Amino acid sequence: MFTIRLTDVSDDTFTRVLPVGPGLDPEMSALVAATEGADTAGRITVFPRPLRQPSRVLLAGVGVGAGDETAWRAAGAAIVREAGDDEILEALLPADLAPGALRGLAEGLWLGGYRYRDAVKAPRSGEVRLVLDNPSAYAESLAAATVTAEATWLARDLTNAPSSVKNPAWFAGQIVAEAARRPGLTVTVRAGDDLERFGGLLAVGGGSVSPPRFVEMSWQPPGATTHVVLVGKGITFDTGGISIKPRDSMKLMKKDMGGAAAVVAATLGAADLNLPVRITTLVPLAENAIGGAAFRPGDVITHYDGSTTENTNSDAEGRLVLADALAYAAAELSPDLVIDLATLTGANAVALGKRTAALISPDEELVTALTAAGEAAGERMWRLPLADDYVEHQSSDIADRINAGPGPGVIMAALFLRDFYGPVRWAHFDMSAPSWAEAADAELTKGATGWGARMLLRYLSALDGGQQTGA
Structure with missing residues (x-):
């Protein structure tokens, strides 16, 4: 990552960045007044300034008044896209x-x-x-931003990595290596x-x-009173298995481990921030491929808890591996609450569009x-109902349930997973749609977004009487 420094000293030789708003110097105010929007x-x-120092000025819009955190985040992203690779920018705040x-x-x-x-490709300098x-009054805010950005970069890197490299063993090795750099x-x-x-994981x-x-x-950490379990779907590539996907639906299936990337990155970030919360992160890793040993429609799978699922669609594999982890x-873990993230259904995008994850939980608080x-993090979600009307569509003649009953996809998947959480507070995120951006948009770049890492860090930072660090 390139460098961000806090200073109280200005240098006119650097490219100047001025946020639009009160206090803008008269010359710039006149230019802003003449520039719609x-x-x-x-x-x-x-604004180029030939033969003057600085040689150009960037006016960064932050919305009405001083702008909120989301607006400043969008401004930061726009600034860096305008800048050259090795350019030094100076923002007068x-x-x-x-x-x-x-x-x-x-x-x-x-x-x-x-x-x-x-x-x-080298990272930007x-x-x-x-x-x-x-x-000095902003050092904590910058430290929180640093950890958050590093976590999101890691989640994006893991998700962007091609599946020719990113098999389950490789992904596990990345987690081991990153954890080794953090005491505790x-x-x-x-x-x-x-x-x-782990029958679901072995089948998929x-x-x-x-191998999976x-x-x-x-x-x-010492003294932690709340135990949070994070679970992330980690399908390193998804062909759909014997229920094979169409070509266009398969092209981006290297991203089918975006949930795993997010929970791993958030846990590493929690360690970097030394958050006083106990976290156990579970990552079931598998490649859903086609071969002589692939699981078939009609197969019955026995999960970690001894319950059984009849496979009716091998492209509904994510819930099978999540079921074992949950x-x-x-x-084995006696958690206080469980949060899982999964690139689970195409129905997420149909219901909520490309930028919003589906949240399902029976727990209002x-x-x-x-x-x-x-x-706060800039990661949108929308709560969907946990509708019991559809439970009957998951019945099986030969097992406790089927994995892909007819009905609304996001809700059907959540109803399937509900059997496995146990008697604890839980929340399920279907974040298939916002895990990938087709083009740059505000702080998102084209490709993997790392959705969930920022949101989880904000949530974990506020647990046990804590505050959202740097807010």
């Missing part, structure tokens, strides 16, 4: 800037400047200097005979030459807290 959040107006606004600006700069980091009257995190990776009771991964893995990562959590965290 210059104060629109996320809009950048560029208002004296009364709220800490949350600075956090939004910094997140926008980093997230808007994201590039997938691999052996071919450059520097942004944020000039403030009292830089422990990781257990199960494979082979250790997966005997059975057709691939890359089950990763358990634990953050257990049942394991209920039986949990829904309120998660929605507030999503609003």
Whole structure:
């Protein structure tokens, strides 16, 4: 990631960035008045200044008045897209800037400047200097933005990685390596005979030459009173199995582990922030492939809790691996609450569009807290009902349930998963649609969005009487 510095010293040789609003110097105010829409959040107006210092000025729109955190985040992303790779920018910020606004600006700069980091493409370089009257007052906000951006970058990197590289063993190795850099995190990776009771995971991964893995990562700080279990769907590529997907539906299935990427990144971020919350993160990893050992429609699968599912559609595989992870959590971990994220259904996009995740939970307090965290983080969600009317559509003559009954896709999947949470508070996110962006939009770049990592960090930061760090 490129550098963001807090300073109270200005240097006229750097490209100047001025937020539109009160306190703008008279020359710039006159130019803004002549530029329709210059104060629109996320809009950048560029003014060249030949033979003068600085040689150009970027006017960053932050919306009405000082703007909220979301507007500052959009402004940051727009600024970094306008800048050159190695350009040094200097943003002169208002004296009364709220800490949350600075956090939004910094997140926008980093997230808007994201590039997938691999052996071919280097991450963006450059520097942004944020000039403030009292830089030390904003250090906590910048630290929170740094951790949030790093977590989101990691989630995007994992999701953008091609499936020719990203098999279950590789993904598990990435988790182990990242956790090893953070004291207090422990990781257990199960494979082979250790997966005997994980019938859904074994069935989904059975057709691939890359065997499945089950990763358990634990953050257990001293004195933690709340135990949160995070579960992320980790299908490293999804052909649909024997119920094969059409070509167009299969092209982006390297992203079918976006939920796993988000919960892993959020847990690593929680360790970086030293949050006083116990977190156990479960990541069932499999490749849903076609082969002689692939599971078939009509097969009966026995899950970790001993219950059975009749497979009626091998392209409804995500809920099968999540079921094992949720049942394991209920039986072995004694959590206070469970939150799962999954790129689960195409119905998510049909119901809510490309930018909004579906949230399903019977717990009003949990829904309120998660929605507030999503609003603060800039990750939208909408609650859908858990409608018991459809339960009868999941009945089977030969098992406890089927995995793909007729009905509204998001709700049917949530009803299936409800059997496995146990007697705890829980929330389920279907975030298939917002896990991927077809084009740059505010702080999103084209490709993987890392949806969920930011929201989870905000939520976890506020648990046990804590506050949303840097807000």
